[in-house]
Amino acid sequence: MNIVYNAEVVSGRMAVSEGAPAAKLVRERAAAAVAYAVVALGFYLMSLFLPHFMSGVRIPGLPDPVARLDWLLWAFLFLLAFAFAATAVYDAMRAIDPLFALLSRRFGRAAGPGKRVARDLAYALLAALTAVALAPLTEPLGPAAPLARALLGVGALLVLILLLFDAAKTIYAYVREKVEETVSKLAR
C-alpha cells in the first residue's frame, strides 16, 4: 500500500501533483536534486578552466575586473553554477517532508513536532559521526585520501544542513501555530 503524502503546492519546473505517493515524491525530488547538483558541478569545473583561454583579452573603456573577458566568463559560469546548486539544495529540502512520511511508516508511528525535531537532531548526529567513523577507511586510498575525506565531509555537511533546516522549519511552524492560537484566543 502506498501512503499518500499531502504535498505542499508545487509550482513551476518540477511540479508534482498534490497527493502523489510519498515514495514517488522522494524519488522525483531526490533525482532532481542530484541532476541539478551534477549540472552545478559541471559549470563550476568549467569556471575553473575555461576562463584561462580568454586571459589577456580586455574590453576597452571598462574598469577592472569587468574589462577582463576571463573574469566575465568566470563570473557568468560561477553564477550559473551557484543558481543550479541553489536549485539542487531547494529540491533536496523539498524531498525531506515526504521522506519523513516514508521513514515514519517504515519505523513506526507518525511523529509530532517534538519527536520530529529530536529525529532531525539524531539523524544529523548520525551523519556527522558516520563521517568521523568512515574517515580512517580512506587512508588506503593514498593520494586520493584527502579528496575522499573532503567528499565525505561535504556529504555529511549537506545532510547536516538539510536536517537542521528541517528542525528549524518544524520549530518555526509549531511556535507560529501556538502564537496564532493564542492571538485568536486573546482576540475573542
Place this chain on the structure above:
Amino acid sequence: MDPTKYLLGYLLVVLLAVSEAFPMSLSAMVGAALLVAFGVSDGVLSFSEALSFIDLELLALLVGVMIVVEVVDRCGTFRYLALKVVRRVLKRPVLLLVVAGLMSALTSLLLSDEAALLLIVAILLSLGKAGALDPVPFAVSSAIMVNLGGTGTLVGSVPNMAIGIRAGFSFAEFASYLLPCEFALYGVTLALLYLYYRGKLQSSGGEAELEEIEVSRVDVAKGAFLLSLMLALLIAAGIADFPASAAALASAVVALALAGFDTLEVFQRLDWDTVFFTAAFTVIIGVLERVEALKGLALWLQGAAGGSLALASLLVLLVSGAASLLLPNLIVALSFIPVVETLPFADKRALWSALVLGANLGGVGLPVSSFVIVMTIGALRREGYEIDPWAVTRVGIPVTAAWLGFSAIYLLTRFGLL
C-alpha cells in the same frame, strides 16, 4: 583520550531511541557499530574485545525467562487467574481498584510490562463495555502499578537482571533487599490512587458478563507448575551457587519440552528487540568504560557523597530516578552500572539496591517516560473514553515523588545507613 565523540555516540542512541526514529535494538546497534569503529581506529580496543563486552550471562537469563513466561502465557494461566479474581470483587469498586492494582503489579513481576497491562486493561475495558464501571481510574491505576511491579525480583524486569548479575546478587538475596520495599510501595501507591480517584470509583457489576475463556484446567495447572519450577530453580541457584542464567535456561528447556507448543512459534513471540538492544548496549557501555567516558559522573557522585555511603546511595537513587523520567529504564540501568562499580565502597549492596529502585521507579512521572501509560491512554481512547495525558501526569508526579521518597527512607533503614 578525548571521549567526546564516544559520548556523542551514546547521545545518538538515546536520541534515536527516545524519538522512536528506529526500533530500540537498531538504535543501539547503530551506536555500538559507531563506537566500536571509533575504538578500533583509535587503537583502544579490537573487534574481538568489543564482542567480549556482550554480557552472555545476562542474555541467557533474559531469553530463558522470556521463554518460560511465553509458554505460561500460552497456557492461559495468567488470564484465567485474573478473570477468577476480578469476578469475585466486581461489585466492590474500592476492592476492585486494590485487586486490579495488585494483579497488575504481581503479573508484571513475571510478564513484560506491556503484556501485563494488556491482560488487565482488556478485562477492565470489557467491564466498561458491559456498563459495569468507568474503566479510566482503574486502567490508569493499573498502568501505574504495572510500572511498580517487578522492582523486587531478579527476573522482574530487564534492568533488574542487568543490575543483579553485575552486582552478583542471587535470586533470594535480590528479593530480600528489594521485595519488602516493593510490597510496602504497593500500599503507599494504592493509598495515593484511592485518595486521588475516590470520587470516581463506581461499579454496578451486577449485570456485567465477562467473556468466558477457553482454557483447559490441565494447561492452567501446567503453566502454574512451570512458573513454580522456574522460581524454585532460581532460588536453588543462589543456595547451590550456580548461575541464575543456568536456572532460567533449564526452566526454559523443561517448559518447551513439557508444554507441547510449537517451539518455533514460541521463539517468534519473544521480545528480540529487547534482547538485541541489551546485547548492543552492553557493547556501548563496555567501550565507554574502556575510554573512561563515564568517569566524570562517577567522580561527581564520589565528590558529592564525600565518602558517605548513605549520601552516595541517595544520590544514585535520585539521579537514576530523574534520568528514568526521560529515558528508557534499561538505558538508565546499563549506564549507571559501571558508575556504581567504580564508587569506592567495599559494601555496595545499598548502592545496587538504590540503582534498582531509581531505574524502575522513575517511569510514571510523565506520559512520555512510560510506554505503558501511553498504551493505556491509547487503549482507553480507542474505546471512546476521554482522557487527558496531563491528568495522568497529575497522578504520576506525586506517585513518583512518593516512591522515591519512600525508597530513600527504606534504603537508609534497610541497610543501616542512618
